[in-house]
Amino acid sequence: MADVHSEPFVINLGPQHPSTHGVFRMRLTLDGERVLDMDMTVGYLHRSTEKLAEERTYIQNIPFTDRMDYLSAMTNNLAYCLAAEKLLGIEAPERAQYLRVIMSELQRLANHAMAIGAFANDCGAWQTPLMYMFREREKILDLFEMTCGARLTTNYVRIGGVSFDVPPEFVPAMTALLAEMPRRIEEYASLLTENEILLARARDVGVLSAADAIDCAVSGPMLRASGVAWDLRKAEPYCVYDRMDFDIPIGVNGDCYDRMVVRLEEMRQSVRILEQALAQMPQGPVKINVPLAVRPPVGEAYARVESPKGELGFYLVSDGGPTPYRFKIRSPSYINLTPLKQMMVGHNVADAVIILGSIDIVLGEVDR
Amino acid sequence: MSRYLGGKEVAERIARLLPEAVVDVAPQWVVVDPTKLLAVGRLLKDDPELDCRYLISLTAVDRIDHFDLVYHLASLAKNHVIVVKARLLDREKPEAPSLTAIWRAADLQECEVYDLMGIRFSGHPSLRRVFLWEGFAGYPLRKDYLNMPGGVKPGLPLFPGVRPDEEGAVDG
Amino acid sequence: MTLLAAWYDIRDLSNAVTHLLEWVGDWGPSWLVYVLSAVIGGAAIFGFAAAGALINSWIERRAIGRFQARLGPNRVGPFGLLQPFADVLKLMLKEPLFPRLLERWLFVLAPIVVFIPAVMVFGVFPFGPGMTFVDLNVGVVYVLAISSLGVIAVFMAGWSSANKFSLISAMRVVAMLVSYEVPMVLALLGVVVFAGTMSLSGIVVWQQQYHVWIIVLQPLAAAIYLIAGTTELNRTPTDIAEAESELVAGYHTEYSGMRFALFYAVELVNALAVSAVAASLFLGGWWLFGLDRWLPGWLIFIGKVYAVYGLLIWLRGTLPRLRIDQLLAFAWKFLLPLAMANVIVTAFEVVIWVEYDLSAGVVLPLFAIVNVALAAVLIGGWAKLMSYRFERLPKRALLVHDIAVPATSTPMSTEQV
Numbered sequence: 038m039a040d041v042h043s044e045p046f047v048i049n050l051g052p053q054h055p056s057t058h059g060v061f062r063m064r065l066t067l068d069g070e071r072v073l074d075m076d077m078t079v080g081y082l083h084r085s086t087e088k089l090a091e092e093r094t095y096i097q098n099i100p101f102t103d104r105m106d107y108l109s110a111m112t113n114n115l116a117y118c119l120a121a122e123k124l125l126g127i128e129a130p131e132r133a134q135y136l137r138v139i140m141s142e143l144q145r146l147a148n149h150a151m152a153i154g155a156f157a158n159d160c161g162a163w164q165t166p167l168m169y170m171f172r173e174r175e176k177i178l179d180l181f182e183m184t185c186g187a188r189l190t191t192n193y194v195r196i197g198g199v200s201f202d203v204p205p206e207f208v209p210a211m212t213a214l215l216a217e218m219p220r221r222i223e224e225y226a227s228l229l230t231e232n233e234i235l236l237a238r239a240r241d242v243g244v245l246s247a248a249d250a251i252d253c254a255v256s257g258p259m260l261r262a263s264g265v266a267w268d269l270r271k272a273e274p275y276c277v278y279d280r281m282d283f284d285i286p287i288g289v290n291g292d293c294y295d296r297m298v299v300r301l302e303e304m305r306q307s308v309r310i311l312e313q314a315l316a317q318m319p320q321g322p323v324k325i326n327v328p329l330a331v332r333p334p335v336g337e338a339y340a341r342v343e344s345p346k347g348e349l350g351f352y353l354v355s356d357g358g359p360t361p362y363r364f365k366i367r368s369p370s371y372i373n374l375t376p377l378k379q380m381m382v383g384h385n386v387a388d389a390v391i392i393l394g395s396i397d398i399v400l401g402e403v404d405r
Numbered sequence: 406m407s408r409y410l411g412g413k414e415v416a417e418r419i420a421r422l423l424p425e426a427v428v429d430v431a432p433q434w435v436v437v438d439p440t441k442l443l444a445v446g447r448l449l450k451d452d453p454e455l456d457c458r459y460l461i462s463l464t465a466v467d468r469i470d471h472f473d474l475v476y477h478l479a480s481l482a483k484n485h486v487i488v489v490k491a492r493l494l495d496r497e498k499p500e501a502p503s504l505t506a507i508w509r510a511a512d513l514q515e516c517e518v519y520d521l522m523g524i525r526f527s528g529h530p531s532l533r534r535v536f537l538w539e540g541f542a543g544y545p546l547r548k549d550y551l552n553m554p555g556g557v558k559p560g561l562p563l564f565p566g567v568r569p570d571e572e573g574a575v576d577g
Numbered sequence: 578m579t580l581l582a583a584w585y586d587i588r589d590l591s592n593a594v595t596h597l598l599e600w601v602g603d604w605g606p607s608w609l610v611y612v613l614s615a616v617i618g619g620a621a622i623f624g625f626a627a628a629g630a631l632i633n634s635w636i637e638r639r640a641i642g643r644f645q646a647r648l649g650p651n652r653v654g655p656f657g658l659l660q661p662f663a664d665v666l667k668l669m670l671k672e673p674l675f676p677r678l679l680e681r682w683l684f685v686l687a688p689i690v691v692f693i694p695a696v697m698v699f700g701v702f703p704f705g706p707g708m709t710f711v712d713l714n715v716g717v718v719y720v721l722a723i724s725s726l727g728v729i730a731v732f733m734a735g736w737s738s739a740n741k742f743s744l745i746s747a748m749r750v751v752a753m754l755v756s757y758e759v760p761m762v763l764a765l766l767g768v769v770v771f772a773g774t775m776s777l778s779g780i781v782v783w784q785q786q787y788h789v790w791i792i793v794l795q796p797l798a799a800a801i802y803l804i805a806g807t808t809e810l811n812r813t814p815t816d817i818a819e820a821e822s823e824l825v826a827g828y829h830t831e832y833s834g835m836r837f838a839l840f841y842a843v844e845l846v847n848a849l850a851v852s853a854v855a856a857s858l859f860l861g862g863w864w865l866f867g868l869d870r871w872l873p874g875w876l877i878f879i880g881k882v883y884a885v886y887g888l889l890i891w892l893r894g895t896l897p898r899l900r901i902d903q904l905l906a907f908a909w910k911f912l913l914p915l916a917m918a919n920v921i922v923t924a925f926e927v928v929i930w931v932e933y934d935l936s937a938g939v940v941l942p943l944f945a946i947v948n949v950a951l952a953a954v955l956i957g958g959w960a961k962l963m964s965y966r967f968e969r970l971p972k973r974a975l976l977v978h979d980i981a982v983p984a985t986s987t988p989m990s991t992e993q994v
Contacts, residue, residue: 048741070901080536087521088545161814161898168645234814234897236967251481254460254510266977267481273407286974295974302974337433339477339488341461352475354466367462367477375513386745387817387900404536484980 045073050390052081058155058393059400070385075378079371082404090364094330095121095196098364103190105366106402108151111137111144111181112344114194119275120351121196123338127325133198134276135318139211140181140193141276141342142307142314146218147177148345149300149307152397156297157229159394160238166229173221176214183207196331198324211315218308226301239294243380243392246291253375257347258303259396262288262295269343280317281310293395300397330359337363346370346397366405370398408485409433410455415487418455422448434488439474439501442491446507449478449489456480457487460504463514465522467548472499472524493524503529521546590875591708594618618710622699626846631661633845636883637890644894664838671834678739679831687737688832688839691730694723695846702853703778705863705874716777717765720854721758724809724847728754731818734840735828746827749901750818754809756908761805763916764798767923768858771795777854781862787937788866792859793945797919797952799859801912806851807889808904810844814896815904848889849882856881911963915955922951 045068052060060081066074086105090098102117103110115137122128129137151174154167178188184203185193193200229235245255250263260267268285270278286302288295333355341350347369354363373396381389416430419437426445429436437445449457457478466473472493479486493499503526504511513535515526520534523544534541543550594617602610635650635658642649650657675681701716703709713719728751735747768791769775772783784791792799808815818827829840856862860881863874899907926944929935 046741048745078535080538083536085545088550157897161816162896163641163645163893165645165894168647172646230972232897233964233967234899236964236972237903238897238900240967240970249509251458252509254508262974265481266980268980271980272481272484284976284978285980287977288974290970298972298974302976339462339486348461350462350477352462352464352477363464363466365462365464365466367464371513371517372510375510385900385902 043068048386052078058398059403061393061398061400061403063389063393065381065386065389067386072381072384072386072389075381075389077374077377079374079400079403082400084405086405087364087366091360091362094359095333095361096327096329096331098361099195100190100192102366103192104401105368105405106344106346106349106370106399107189108399109144109148109345110189110191111140111193112342112349114192115141115276116340116342116344116349117351118194118196119342120338120340120353121333123340124333124336124353124355125196125327125331126334127197127327129198129276129325130322131277131319132202132321133323135314136199136203136323137194137276138278138281139311139314139318140184140191140199142310143177143180143211145307145345146304147174149304150174150177152345153225153229153297153300156293156391156394156397157235159391160235162235166225169221169228170225173214173218176210180207180210180214183210195324195327197327198322200324202323208315211311215308215311215315219305222301222304222308230298230301236294238387239297239391239395240292241290242293242384242388243395244290244292245376245380249376249379250291253372255347255373255376256369257343257345257373258296258299259347259373261286262299263291264288269341269348273341275340275342277314277317278310281313283310283313293391296395296397332357332359341367344369346399346402347373366402368402368405370396370400370402371405374398374403407479410485410487412488415455415489418452419445419448428492434475434490436490436492439491439493442474442504443502443507445489446504449487450507454483455487456483458482458508460508460510460514461486463504463511463518465518465524465546467522467546469548470494470496472496472522474501474518474524476504499524500527501525502527503532505529520544523547590705618700622710623696626696626699626849627842629849630842630845631665633849633886634661634664634841636886637845640887640890641894644891668838669835673834673836674831676739676831680737680739683733683737684831685836687730687734688836688843690733691727691843692839694726694730695843695850698723698850699853701777702850702878703781703857703862704878706778706869708863708875709778712776712778714774714776714779716779717769717775717858720777720850721762721765724850725754725758727843727847731828734832738828738831740831743828743830746818746830750811750828753815753817753901753904753908756905757805757808757912760801760908760912760916761809763913763920764795764801764805765854765858767795767798767916767919770920770923770927777857777862780858781864784861785864787941789941789945790859790861794941794948795859795919795923796949797915797955798923799855800952800956801916801919802855802859803885803888805908805912806855807892808908810847810851810889812844812848812889812893814892814899816893816898817901817904848886852882852885852889853878855885860885911959915959918951918955922948 045066047064047066050063050065052062062078062081064076065072086101090101099114099117102113105113150170154170157166158164181191182188184207185191185201245259245263247264250260250265264287266285266287269275271285283306286299286306288299335355335357337352337354339350339352341348348367349369350367352363352365352367353361356362377393377396380392384392412430412432412435415435416427419435420427423441423444426437426441427435428438449455457480459479459481461477461479464475466475474491474493476489477486478489491501493501501524503515505515506528512530515529516533516535518524519526519532520536521544526532533539537545594614598610598614601613638660639649639657650660653659653663675684698720700710701713701719731750731754732747735743735750768780771791771794772780774780774783780791811818829837832840856878862881863869863878865872865877869877926947930940
């Protein structure tokens with residue numbers, strides 16, 4: 038029988054695509070169904086945030102940080118404000134710290150709801166898990182709107198505190214949400230984690246070992262799913278995380294299924310933190326007055342937070358002027374893309390889409 | 406809190422094995438010779454005390470007369486962070502060795518620095534402009550990007566709507 | 578079976594047609610009767626298929642919406658009932674696009690080739706007692722053969738679009754459809770062995786005669802047919818053709834306007850056909866334990882068809898998608914052995930029944946119990962065998978309270994340069 042001549046061909050998962058989570062381009066070299074090589078192109082959403090920020094004052098830069106990872110604006114604001122506060126040498130009042138923690142954890146819940154839902158969507162579950170999780174996300178976004186007037190680009194955390202105190206209807210609404218969240222998360226867990234088809238799709242797909250994860254400097258749920266017990270809320274507790282009692286979930290295998298399970302478990306832990314924060318929050322001022330064109334002393338600072346995507350860091354260099362001299366964003370989504378090719382090669386095309394979905398990137402953060 | 410190791414501590418450890426690598430010491434960071442970056446990187450990664458196996462961030466700062474490459478390294482096992490800098494004095498064609506052989510995390514971050522600052526990394530497996538395209542005029546994050554040769558001014562004015570002779574209206 | 582046998586008896590619509598044809602035959606030539614009967618039957622079948630497509634579109638979107646905790650379309654008309662009409666209008670008004678590199682003739686023919694078998698298969702369904710357009714005595718084979726023609730159309734569509742994605746999707750779909758034909762045929766073979774006839778209305782009459790729904794006697798065959806049927810329809814959990822994220826819309830990516838509408842309609846019409854086959858063969862068709870003496874048989878039949886269709890929608894709203902290699906492995910390694918086991922056991926049972934001339938009242942409940950037990954054992958056991966590899970890893974995350982080196986309580990230095 039003559040040998041059938043076959044050659045690899047290249048398909049383009051172009052920037053416009055139903056499931057590349059934004060404008061992200063991948064060129065896959067395929068041999069039949071198997072991926073041989075992957076070449077990615079980012080930069081379709083590059084808005085030169087770092088350059089623009091060098092021409093605006095520190096307070097004017099806060100809305101820029103919202104729009105980077107537009108699905109978790111609160112933690113972006115928080116990271117930047119922590120870096121600016123480090124430069125200035127000030128600290129926010131205690132009530133503001135608690136509010137920051139509350140908002141960060143609410144944001145984590147909303148983000149993971151979207152991440153898990155989108156992942157299940159990539160696996161083919163026709164938006165049913167996504168729609169279920171969006172119920173809770175809507176309530177969380179309503180809480181955000183109640184507090185600061187915006188659902189996604191919140192611009193809430195400011196240098197020296199937070200911008201507004203929560204209105205009186207916030208606490209009852211949040212208590213109601215926290216009361217039903219555990220039951221909802223159990224519902225999602227039972228629908229997703231025991232599902233054989235999801236197991237068949239996502240188990241042993243896109244495996245990243247712990248050593249590789251550390252070498253590629255991935256962070257966040259992706260690092261924890263590979264088995265590395267590392268969470269900035271425990272390692273470098275910012276705000277009042279050192280007063281909260283919570284666990285960090287780690288995975289065993291480092292595949293897409295583990296990442297989903299880690300995110301689900303993080304949602305449960307977030308509910309725990311929120312209950313404690315709400316109980317412990319003191320009264321008091323929520324903001325230190327910082328001048329509009331504040332000039333920090335010459336120096337530099339690097340501050341990092343555990344955003345829902347990973348370790349979000351801001352490296353600010355000040356030259357004594359009203360605008361930052363260097364505004365560097367250490368974006369977790371961009372760096373989490375480092376092992377993408379290694380994870381994809383050898384799998385099917387269908388798995389390629391799932392692997393990209395499990396990293397949970399937001400192109401606003403990748404491209405800045 | 407993670408410990409941010411002081412410059413002196415790190416400089417001592419580096420100087421023990423690579424004496425001429427350290428150029429300058431500051432309370433918060435160490436400045437090393439750019440040509441010795443590979444050796445210093447390997448030392449930092451393999452040293453049992455420093456154990457910096459996690460490259461948090463790789464970036465560059467344009468200091469008008471030179472470039473500063475800034476590396477934030479961390480050890481997850483020991484929970485500390487060190488900051489290493491390297492000064493690149495050549496303004497026209499800045500070049501530094503690539504650290505992708507030591508930390509794979511340097512791959513994408515060096516591409517970003519090359520793209521936006523124009524610093525070439527020798528030994529990088531696939532150095533390319535990630536956010537902008539090949540053939541883009543200039544390197545945007547440089548401080549002189551707004552005054553390109555030929556009178557081209559691709560950037561924004563300082564604050565839109567502000568006359569150039571005004572104070573920039575920063576205290577608005 | 579007491580039918581009034583009058584032309585106005587809506588319980589048997591064929592009465593009206595028969596009276597009409599007799600009246601025409603009285604004064605007209607015989608070929609006119611023949612042509613008229615074909616036209617009326619064909620129009621009825623086509624009308625049912627087309628109306629089915631429209632109604633199914635509405636039902637599907639509303640039901641999927643309710644599964645996803647949201648309303649379906651509810652703007653166009655009361656409860657969104659005019660939505661299908663709005664869709665058809667929109668699709669008719671779209672520009673028919675022809676990419677430059679495609680094979681023109683195949684591209685144009687593919688929707689037609691896919692639509693004609695979809696409608697033709699409705700000819701043998703027993704809508705009521707005596708209400709079958711063409712009562713073939715090889716009805717089951719006809720249904721299977723005609724629905725296989727759709728495979729050619731899918732490949733024509735995928736090949737003629739000058740699009741790598743369409744080609745990949747078409748090849749996957751052909752592999753999938755061909756693989757799932759085999760368990761489907763074997764499952765229906767079990768039913769045919771029991772009923773002794775391949776004519777669909779004959780099988781319904783057999784169920785009426787023995788007062789039993791064949792699903793009770795052949796649960797394994799019903800399950801296999803349902804799964805294989807879902808796959809033949811390109812529905813979730815097996816909709817790799819059109820909804821796979823990287824294939825945008827699969828083999829019908831390049832189609833626009835009315836051609837795309839034909840593909841979409843055919844999916845819905847095929848769903849109706851598969852449900853109708855399941856309803857006739859497994860759920861008793863127009864017979865409902867004697868209730869069909871008062872209710873029109875076709876109403877009962879349509880009710881059962883939509884009950885099965887509702888099950889298909891339920892599957893679609895709940896399950897994620899399988900990968901193509903997992904899908905093919907499922908067909909060949911899971912469904913095929915089960916279907917063969919089913920046929921063997923069924924054959925033995927029928928031989929015992931006929932050879933020893935046992936009474937049906939004794940033997941059929943016994944067969945039912947044996948078959949249900951066998952189905953449970955086979956499905957459970959084989960499934961455990963094939964999925965043991967998922968048991969070695971935990972399905973929940975491990976919880977760690979402290980990291981290796983806890984944070985020190987001393988703040989870091991904030992010395993400036």
